[in-house]
Amino acid sequence: MAADKQDHLSPTRTSGLTNGGEEPALHRPIGLLAELTHRCPLGCPYCSNPLALDPRERELDSPTWTRVFGEAAALGVLQVHLSGGEPGARRDLVEITAAAHSSGLYTNLITSAVGITANTVEKLVDAGLDHVQISIQDSDAASADHIANYPSAFARKRALADRVVALKIPLTVNCVVHRANIDRIRAMVELAVSIGASRVEIAHVQYYGWALRNRASLMPTADQVPRAVKAVEELRKRYHGKIVIDAVLPDYYARFPKPCVGGWGRRSLNVTPAGKVLPCHAAEVIPNLEFWHVQDHSLADIWANSPAFKAFRGTAWMKEPCRSCERREIDYGGCRCQAFMLTGDAAAADPVCHLSPHHPNVVALAARQYDEPYSYRLNPRKADSDALVG
Ligand code: SF4
Ligand code: FES
Numbered sequence: 001m002a003a004d005k006q007d008h009l010s011p012t013r014t015s016g017l018t019n020g021g022e023e024p025a026l027h028r029p030i031g032l033l034a035e036l037t038h039r040c041p042l043g044c045p046y047c048s049n050p051l052a053l054d055p056r057e058r059e060l061d062s063p064t065w066t067r068v069f070g071e072a073a074a075l076g077v078l079q080v081h082l083s084g085g086e087p088g089a090r091r092d093l094v095e096i097t098a099a100a101h102s103s104g105l106y107t108n109l110i111t112s113a114v115g116i117t118a119n120t121v122e123k124l125v126d127a128g129l130d131h132v133q134i135s136i137q138d139s140d141a142a143s144a145d146h147i148a149n150y151p152s153a154f155a156r157k158r159a160l161a162d163r164v165v166a167l168k169i170p171l172t173v174n175c176v177v178h179r180a181n182i183d184r185i186r187a188m189v190e191l192a193v194s195i196g197a198s199r200v201e202i203a204h205v206q207y208y209g210w211a212l213r214n215r216a217s218l219m220p221t222a223d224q225v226p227r228a229v230k231a232v233e234e235l236r237k238r239y240h241g242k243i244v245i246d247a248v249l250p251d252y253y254a255r256f257p258k259p260c261v262g263g264w265g266r267r268s269l270n271v272t273p274a275g276k277v278l279p280c281h282a283a284e285v286i287p288n289l290e291f292w293h294v295q296d297h298s299l300a301d302i303w304a305n306s307p308a309f310k311a312f313r314g315t316a317w318m319k320e321p322c323r324s325c326e327r328r329e330i331d332y333g334g335c336r337c338q339a340f341m342l343t344g345d346a347a348a349a350d351p352v353c354h355l356s357p358h359h360p361n362v363v364a365l366a367a368r369q370y371d372e373p374y375s376y377r378l379n380p381r382k383a384d385s386d387a388l389v390g
Helices: 003-008 062-075 093-102 118-126 141-148 153-166 182-195 209-213 224-238 299-305 307-311 336-343 359-366 382-387
Strands: 031-035 079-083 106-111 131-136 171-177 199-204 244-247 268-271
Touching: 031 062, 062 093, 062 299, 079 093, 093 106, 093 118, 118 153, 131 153, 141 153, 153 171, 153 182, 171 182, 182 199, 182 224, 224 244, 268 299, 299 307, 336 359
Parallel strands: 031 079, 031 268, 079 106, 106 131, 131 171, 171 199, 199 244
Antiparallel strands: none
């Protein structure tokens, strides 16, 4: 990690400073998610891209990303996640990676591995790439290709993962789990171990955006969840010291919500392909938030003053039961986007919390499971880019 970055920080931007008055503490962000493009060859039924995609014509160019990385580093950001869509769709990915590295940022490439060749990954490593995260859809190749809606996706992922490890770059395998594959967590972790990954992340589908359309087809059963928890406990013991296993309970079966993005406007920011800066990747689902763009404002100005970032920073915006809850500075009331999507009120407690008056609706939604064919995400191609919303 870019430990030397600490020396570059202005002493006026240290963590925990307040804006004065009633303003909440202004922490400095540590992570930047750079969504380089929304283009992606896969069609996952739980795609986390927003419903309205930025077309290729509006993607930020590499000089703008270079400026943004410099501003991020000056603001205190330590790591940048080069993401998408599929970042391999950018022809200037090597240049962008080099710019992030030159800014002193720890660079993590988040890729589906489809569209990144072994040759490209070597160039990325030469450009300063520090870490790679590859998602896999399943340990079973046929099932993985079915979920991704892309023949041979699994084989390509495996080949790229082997190449990354051979280059001695730390690798995280990200396994998105849901009803069709949650019973193969053991096999997925064993696959990650056999590849030589240093970390595996068991990430349950988040029911935002496109995944909402497939919620009933993706939702795990009540029986599967405790089996998965037990499997993770056993795997952690078995592979202690060999691989790090990160896993959380699926939201809809949890008792308390997760501290989404580490707290709104507290730890991280997202820059969309067209330059809009968001407190989290799904923030655009919340109506009437005013987002600022990197073309119009510096990242420091956006972080401190953008209305969207200020909307749910701190705890003053909270209603009951969060307002008087002892966990309000542990989970920050959960996920604002999920609160809005499930209750219509972005300032409500995340209803996956058992203290929320809306929690019974979540229990009912978790029980709705239908084996219908997936509605796959059709991602932008040149021919249909005109139909995309910018
Ligand atoms: Fe978190 Fe609010 Fe639930 Fe308390 S009431 S646990 S702060 S979501
Ligand atoms: Fe937006 Fe959780 S995804 S706050």
